[in-house]
Amino acid sequence: xxxxxxxxxxxxxxxxxxxxxxxxxxxxxxxxxxxxxxxxxxxxxxxxxxxxxxxxxxxxxxxxxxxxxxxxxxxxxxxxxxxxxxxxxxxxxxxxxxxxxxxxxxxxxxxxxxxxxxxxxxxxxxxxxxxxxxxxxxxxxxxxxxxxxxxxxxxxxxxxxxxxxxxxxxxxxxxxxxxxxxxxxxxxxxxxxxxxxxxxxxxxxxxxxxxxxxxxxxxxxxxxxxxxxxxxxxxxxxxxxxxxxxxxxxxxxxxxxxxxxxxxxxxxxxxxxxxxx
Amino acid sequence: xxxxxxxxxxxxxxxxxxxxxxxxxxxxxxxxxxxxxxxxxxxxxxxxxxxxxxxxxxxxxxxxxxxxxxxxxxxxxxxxxxxxxxxxxxxxxxxxxxxxxxxxxxxxxxxxxxxxxxxxxxxxxxxxxxxxxxxxxxxxxxxxxxxxxxxxxxxxxxxxxxxxxxxxxxxxxxxxxxxxxxxxxxxxxxxxxxxxxxxxxxxxxxxxxxxxxxxxxxxxxxxxxxxxxxxxxxxxxxxxxxxxxxxxxxxxxxxxxxxxxxxxxxxxxxxxxxxxxxxxxxxxxxxxxxxxxxxxxxxxxxxxxxxxxxxxxxxxxxxxxxxxxxxxxxxxxxxxxxxxxxxxxxxxxxxxxxxxxxxxxxxxxxxxxxxxxxxxxxxxxxxxxxxxxxxxxxxxxxxxxxxxxxxxxxxxxxxxxxxxxxxxxxxxxxxxxxxxxxxxxxxxxxxxxxxxxxxxxxxxxxxxxxxxxxxxxxxxxxxxxxxxxxxxxxxxxxxxxxxxxxx
Numbered sequence: 001x002x003x004x005x006x007x008x009x010x011x012x013x014x015x016x017x018x019x020x021x022x023x024x025x026x027x028x029x030x031x032x033x034x035x036x037x038x039x040x041x042x043x044x045x046x047x048x049x050x051x052x053x054x055x056x057x058x059x060x061x062x063x064x065x066x067x068x069x070x071x072x073x074x075x076x077x078x079x080x081x082x083x084x085x086x087x088x089x090x091x092x093x094x095x096x097x098x099x100x101x102x103x104x105x106x107x108x109x110x111x112x113x114x115x116x117x118x119x120x121x122x123x124x125x126x127x128x129x130x131x132x133x134x135x136x137x138x139x140x141x142x143x144x145x146x147x148x149x150x151x152x153x154x155x156x157x158x159x160x161x162x163x164x165x166x167x168x169x170x171x172x173x174x175x176x177x178x179x180x181x182x183x184x185x186x187x188x189x190x191x192x193x194x195x196x197x198x199x200x201x202x203x204x205x206x207x208x209x210x211x212x213x214x215x216x217x218x219x220x221x222x223x224x225x226x227x228x229x230x231x232x233x234x235x236x237x238x239x240x241x242x243x244x245x246x247x248x249x250x251x252x253x254x255x256x257x258x259x260x261x262x263x264x265x266x267x268x269x270x271x272x273x274x275x276x277x
Numbered sequence: 278x279x280x281x282x283x284x285x286x287x288x289x290x291x292x293x294x295x296x297x298x299x300x301x302x303x304x305x306x307x308x309x310x311x312x313x314x315x316x317x318x319x320x321x322x323x324x325x326x327x328x329x330x331x332x333x334x335x336x337x338x339x340x341x342x343x344x345x346x347x348x349x350x351x352x353x354x355x356x357x358x359x360x361x362x363x364x365x366x367x368x369x370x371x372x373x374x375x376x377x378x379x380x381x382x383x384x385x386x387x388x389x390x391x392x393x394x395x396x397x398x399x400x401x402x403x404x405x406x407x408x409x410x411x412x413x414x415x416x417x418x419x420x421x422x423x424x425x426x427x428x429x430x431x432x433x434x435x436x437x438x439x440x441x442x443x444x445x446x447x448x449x450x451x452x453x454x455x456x457x458x459x460x461x462x463x464x465x466x467x468x469x470x471x472x473x474x475x476x477x478x479x480x481x482x483x484x485x486x487x488x489x490x491x492x493x494x495x496x497x498x499x500x501x502x503x504x505x506x507x508x509x510x511x512x513x514x515x516x517x518x519x520x521x522x523x524x525x526x527x528x529x530x531x532x533x534x535x536x537x538x539x540x541x542x543x544x545x546x547x548x549x550x551x552x553x554x555x556x557x558x559x560x561x562x563x564x565x566x567x568x569x570x571x572x573x574x575x576x577x578x579x580x581x582x583x584x585x586x587x588x589x590x591x592x593x594x595x596x597x598x599x600x601x602x603x604x605x606x607x608x609x610x611x612x613x614x615x616x617x618x619x620x621x622x623x624x625x626x627x628x629x630x631x632x633x634x635x636x637x638x639x640x641x642x643x644x645x646x647x648x649x650x651x652x653x654x655x656x657x658x659x660x661x662x663x664x665x666x667x668x669x670x671x672x673x674x675x676x677x678x679x680x681x682x683x684x685x686x687x688x689x690x691x692x693x694x695x696x697x698x699x700x701x702x703x704x705x706x707x708x709x710x711x712x713x714x715x716x717x718x719x720x721x722x723x724x725x726x727x728x729x730x731x732x733x734x735x736x737x738x739x740x741x742x743x744x745x746x747x748x749x750x751x752x753x754x755x756x757x758x759x760x761x762x763x764x765x766x767x768x769x770x771x772x773x774x775x776x777x778x779x780x
Contacts, residue, residue, distance in 0.1 A: 086672075086698065179291070186287035217286040247327045268290030 004070050005111045008093055011074040016089075026090070028260065029113045030055045031121040031141060033105070033133070036063050038124035038150075045122075045252045046092070053260050056114050059094045060105055062133065068099025070108065106136025118142045120260055126151040129160040138168045145259050147173035149205035155277045158208070162277075165270050171259040173252075174205040175269050180245025181235050182213060188242065193218065195237045199225040202232035210235065212276030213268070297719035298436070299332035301396050301405040305383065305423055306414035307337025307348065311442065313355035315473075316414060319711035321356045324372045325365060328716055332406065334375035334399035338392055340382055348378035361709060375403050383415070384422045393430060407435030410718055414442050421458050428462025440469045440718050443534050444525060445727075448743070449736035456729045465729060469718045474535040474638075475725040476710030476717075478699065479669045483542050483640070484551075486667070486675060493665075494547065496644070499623045503662060506626045506641040506778055507539050510633035512585050514758075515607075519598025526605045528577075531629040533739045535638075537564065538727070539669070540625055543640055544615045553723040557731060564734035568614040569741045576765040577751060578608030580632040583758030590632065590758045604751055607631040610766035611742070612773075626770050626777070632758035638669035641778050647680075652688050661692045664778070673707060674698040 030053065034042035039061050046057060073094040078087040093112060097105065113119050121141035127134045138144060144164065151157050164170060185192055198214055200207035204226060211224035231249060235242040250258070302320075304312055323329045337348050353373070357364050377395040381388020399405045411427055413420060424439070431437055439459070446452030459468050474480055487493055496502070509531050515522040522530065541560040548555040581592035593599055593607050608630030615625065642665040664678040676696045683689040699707060717725055727735075755763040761777065770777055 088698065182287070183291055186285060186291060189285040189287055192287070214287075217289070246331065266290065 004072055004095070004108060007072050008074055008112060011072075012076075012091055012093075015074065015076045015091075026055050026114050026117060027053060028055045028117050029119040030057045030260070031060065031109055031119060031137065032057065032124070033060045033062070033121065033137060034124040036061070041252070042122075042124055045256055047253075053257060054088055054090045056091045056112070057093065058109055058112055059092065060097060060109070061094065062097045062102035062105070064099060064102045066096075066098035068101060070098070070101050071096035103132045104136065105133050106140050109137065110140050113140065118263060120145055122146075122256060124150065126153070126157060127160075129157075129163075138164060141168060143169045143171060143259075143263070145171045145173065145256065147205075148209070149174040149177075149203040151205065154204055155208050158273045158277050162270070162273050165265070165273075169263070169265045170269070171262055171266070172205075172209070172269065172273075173255045173259060174203060175209050175266075175272070176255050176258050177203075177232060177249070178206050178210050178213075180247075181210065181232060181242065184242050184245055185210075185214070185235070185237070188237070192237055195222055197223045197225055197238055199227075199234075199236040199239070200232070201227040201229045201234040203230065204228060206232050208276040209269075209272050212274070213272035216271035216275040217268075295720060296328075297330045297716065298408050299330045299404055299406040300408035300410055300435075300719060301334045301336060301399045301403075302410045302412060302715075302719075303336045303338060303392065303396070304412045304414055305338045305419070306412075306416075307378065308339040308341045308343075308351070309414055311414045312337070313352070314359050315709070315711045316412065316715070317352045317355050318360040319709055319715050321360045321369065321372065322362055322709065322712050323716060325362050325368050328712075329372075330719070332404035334377065334403045334405050335372075336392060336395045336399065337376065337378045338381060338383070338388075339378075340380065342380045343378065345376065345378040349373045349376050352376070375399065383419050383426070389426050389430060407432060409435065409437045410440065410715075411438070412440045412442075412715075417444060417447070417455075420455065424458050424462060431462065436467075436721070437463070438467050438469060438718055438721065439463055440471055440715070442471055444529055445470055445534075445732050446736060447524070447529065449733065449740050452732050452736045456732070460729075466721075466723065468729075469714075469723055469726040470728075470732060471714055472534045472538050472727050473710040473714065474538055474669075475727070476712075476714040477669060478707045478713075479667065479673045480539070480542065481725070482675070482699075483539075483667060484556075488547050497642075498619045499621055501644055502623055503643045503645045504624045504626060504773075504775060505543060506639075506643065507536060507543070507628075508637060508639050508641075508778070509536055509539070509627075509629040510635065510637045510761075511631050512633060512636050514580075514590060514593070514632055515596055515599070517597070519596055522607075523599060523603060523605050527607055527609050527629050527631065528739055528742065532609050532611075532627075533735050534727075536627050536629050537567075537735045537738065539638075539640060540567070540613060540615075540627065541731075543642075544620055544625070546619070551724060553726075553728075556724050557728045561728065561731050561734060562617075563615055564731055564738075566615045566617045566620075567734075567738055568616050569738060570611050570613060572745045574612040574769070575742055575745070576608075576610045576763060576769050577606035577746065578610075578630065578756045578763035578766065579603070579605065579751070579753035580607050580630075580756055580758045581754030583632065583760065585632060585634070585759050592754050592758065593631075594754065604753060606746075606751070606753075608633075608756060608762045608766070610762060610769055612769060624773065626775075628762060628766060628777070630756075630762055633761055634759055636671065639778075640667040640669065641665070642667075643778075650690075652690055666694075666778075672698065 032042050042059065075092050076089045077092055078089040080087055095108060119141045120143045121137050122145045148154065161170065195214065198211050200210055207224060207226040211222055214222045304316060306312060353369060356369065379388065379391045379395055381391060400407055413423060415423065446455050487497060541563040544563045545559040548559045579593050583590060594601050594603050610628035613625040613627060644663040646662045666676045668674050674697050676694045678692050678694055680690045681693045683691050714725060
């Protein structure tokens with residue numbers, strides 16, 4: 001029985017023969033960790049993403065309740081290049097990890113990474129802080145992309161996240177989603193300097209991060225008043241509504257796509273997380 | 278208040294695009310082809326991506342008598358026809374709300390008063406803050422009148438900028454004259470001379486390729502490069518522009534601006550930073566270093582009847598509006614030398630023409646052959662020198678031709694291409710050059726616009742070539758439409774033991 005890596009490589013070689021005209025282009029390796037409850041969402045996001053970021057995508061679907069084995073599927077996703085008859089193909093490697101294999105993803109992923117290109121890991125749901133699967137992927141990836149609005153236990157979970165900052169660059173989709181609102185708040189300078197209360201209608205994570213950002217940038221306390229909503233709908237400072245950002249809100253693929261364009265640590269985000277707790 | 282104000286801790290780390298100040302764009306020549314095909318599709322693309330200022334308006338100025346409503350309908354049609362994006366009615370309606378049209382002869386005081394009124398109306402209704410971006414999309418003969426009117430009526434409220442379309446003059450003297458007119462009323466920082474080639478992503482990528490990669494610059498010189506070929510080919514003819522083309526020819530239409538800019542970007546020294554003056558200082562040094570080519574180093578041509586993509590097309594002299602004995606050139610090939618330490622004795626073979634087999638703009642850097650390939654039996658057959666090929670258009674990207682072993686017994690070497698395709702690596706459609714340039718002008722960034730001294734140097738070279746042409750009458754037509762130019766162009770490069778790149 002061939003190893004998983006050998007199976008993947010053989011299958012990729014076969015697919016490349018069938019798509020000989022397609023250009024193989026990658027700008028990164030994109031690893032996605034998606035437990036069963038997140039599998040469908042991960043596939044949906046990927047469908048809107050790999051046309052934007054040609055990459056080798058390694059989809060990891062862990063399920064410790066299943067048999068101790070690794071299931072493999074490999075496909076090439078080819079897209080016509082705008083304004084050209086040529087195609088560009090991205091590689092999608094789907095690995096279904098069962099039983100104890102869910103605890104050793106690092107050794108499976110590492111030989112499949114594309115050398116010299118950055119590796120992003122999108123972690124779906126709340127990461128299992130301190131567990132081997134998270135620890136291993138943190139060690140092999142350059143950037144961890146989370147969406148803290150998927151988490152329960154906020155703001156406490158930000159403490160565990162902050163513990164990773166010195167080991168891996170972190171992006172948070174909840175933070176990306178608030179960019180337009182942060183721009184609006186920044187445009188209120190210097191009136192916003194003396195703000196006492198920030199009111200946010202939207203996901204709790206987005207509200208906590210906005211408040212943490214204001215506190216850390218202004219180096220003074222800002223009280224948060226939060227009303228829950230699925231989207232960031234309204235922001236007000238000391239009761240005065242802040243004009244909404246222009247344009248429609250980005251969808252999940254676009255938000256992840258924006259995070260995949262960022263390299264290196266984001267000290268402003270890290271400070272916002274620390275002040276959100 | 279400005280979000281970029283110093284001391285605002287909230288702007289730090291915001292990954293927001295720099296947003297232009299509120300302003301009004303005034304397009305002179307608002308019913309012309311350029312406005313319909315390029316300017317409005319670009320404005321629409323910027324509006325769609327929320328890159329225009331929040332407070333923005335457009336005043337269209339042209340001689341055609343029509344209402345604002347009619348003009349908006351015409352521009353809407355143009356956007357539907359020429360924009361790179363699908364039409365979004367909401368985006369268009371937002372843009373159209375800030376559009377006004379003024380029908381006037383540019384010389385009429387009363388008409389200019391109405392332009393001022395329209396702008397005042399936009400300031401009041403849209404909050405354009407008195408900032409003005411004037412776009413002169415007009416024939417050269419209307420230029421002086423408009424510039425003088427604008428200069429005399431310039432307000433002290435807000436900033437003022439002028440985008441000036443090519444052709445910028447007809448020769449060095451006329452370019453000087455235009456610069457004098459402009460500089461009577463406006464500073465160089467307020468003047469944005471467009472060469473739309475500089476707005477192309479792939480042209481800017483030349484700078485990224487050279488100066489963001491450690492591997493190229495050490496070999497980007499006479500020691501490692503055998504020669505450089507730059508091709509600006511068009512398969513189309515003059516497309517009804519006979520009046521312009523008869524006066525301009527390819528030397529003024531393409532060589533003086535696009536082609537020499539590509540030479541400058543290829544040959545320039547690394548700028549200390551990417552500011553307008555740093556980049557343009559380096560480009561102008563190259564233009565000043567260009568050796569005036571002798572008559573044998575320049576070949577001109579004019580197309581005759583031929584075939585393009587299987588269709589018979591007329592010769593240049595048979596085009597409507599062209600004199601039957603016209604000596605206007607539609608093709609130029611030249612061997613240029615950049616007389617400096619880096620490029621001494623390294624030829625730049627450049628060519629541009631109409632009715633060539635295909636539309637293609639490329640910069641080919643041909644490196645010297647390997648000094649001693651140990652594969653004697655195949656040398657000269659499959660193995661060609663390495664070529665770094667920059668595809669400006671179409672198929673935007675970069676490819677490197679390298680020798681690779683053909684699988685199997687023996688040591689057969691064949692040239693293969695390693696390709697980087699823009700559309701492959703970055704899955705977004707490339708912005709049109711005019712989008713970038715209009716946005717940069719709104720932001721006051723002149724890096725991708727040509728400065729007066731660059732234009733001056735470009736015309737100096739062109740004047741020298743044209744002066745030599747006046748001494749003899751060419752035997753035109755001398756290449757059939759659908760070919761790669763006259764035999765003389767092949768001879769020009771063959772004399773040096775080289776050949777034009779294979780297509």
